[in-house]
Amino acid sequence: NIDGFCTAWEGDIESLEEVEWTSCRCDGNCQELDATWVCDEYELPKTRDLFFETNHQRMWQFLLLELCWPCFLAKTADDDDGDGKFTLVVCSFCLGIIVLPFLVVTFGLKGFLILSLPFWACRCCLCFCACAQEFNSNREYTPHAPKPARPPVRARLARGGTKLMGRSTSSIVAPEESNETNETNELQ
Numbered sequence: 001n002i003d004g005f006c007t008a009w010e011g012d013i014e015s016l017e018e019v020e021w022t023s024c025r026c027d028g029n030c031q032e033l034d035a036t037w038v039c040d041e042y043e044l045p046k047t048r049d050l051f052f053e054t055n056h057q058r059m060w061q062f063l064l065l066e067l068c069w070p071c072f073l074a075k076t077a078d079d080d081d082g083d084g085k086f087t088l089v090v091c092s093f094c095l096g097i098i099v100l101p102f103l104v105v106t107f108g109l110k111g112f113l114i115l116s117l118p119f120w121a122c123r124c125c126l127c128f129c130a131c132a133q134e135f136n137s138n139r140e141y142t143p144h145a146p147k148p149a150r151p152p153v154r155a156r157l158a159r160g161g162t163k164l165m166g167r168s169t170s171s172i173v174a175p176e177e178s179n180e181t182n183e184t185n186e187l188q
Contacts, residue, residue, distance in 0.1 A: 005030045016054070019044050050110050058106060059115060065099055066119045073126070085130045087160025092123050
């Protein structure tokens with residue numbers, strides 16, 4: 001303050017998105033109406049808490065994506081051959097891997113631990129159950145009996161997908177080996 005006139009001032013402005021610090025000083029004669037002011041402004045974005053009110057909608061979007069695959073888990077309860085569980089495990093891991101980077105960038109490590117880690121634990125348990133069912137199905141056969149051929153992965157995924165969609169059977173079956181010979185092969 002010089003002679004009752006302002007020559008410099010500082011101020012803080014805060015909003016939901018940012019914090020702004022401003023510092024201004026008078027350059028020249030501060031008593032005139034057209035006085036020149038030189039100002040410096042510094043803006044910093046605010047880091048919001050995970051449970052900040054504007055994050056609720058984003059949290060629900062991630063939760064709804066994660067809650068898609070457990071809805072299909074009940075459909076695989078009576079799955080004898082494990083194709084539905086196998087398809088569910090593959091799809092849930094793909095969904096989780098696609099969503100994971102967006103979740104970590106949006107909410108950070110705390111967001112991952114709260115919003116996604118329980119679903120990853122369920123995925124790993126489901127993978128363990130599917131592997132255990134596969135292991136038990138392989139142990140049912142005696143060592144002297146020939147092991148039945150497992151269908152290829154593509155056929156298992158197709159059958160599992162139809163089971164998850166609610167269809168009872170699939171028109172896609174594994175190709176069977178043929179013991180037929182061609183006449184030209186017999187002549188040679």
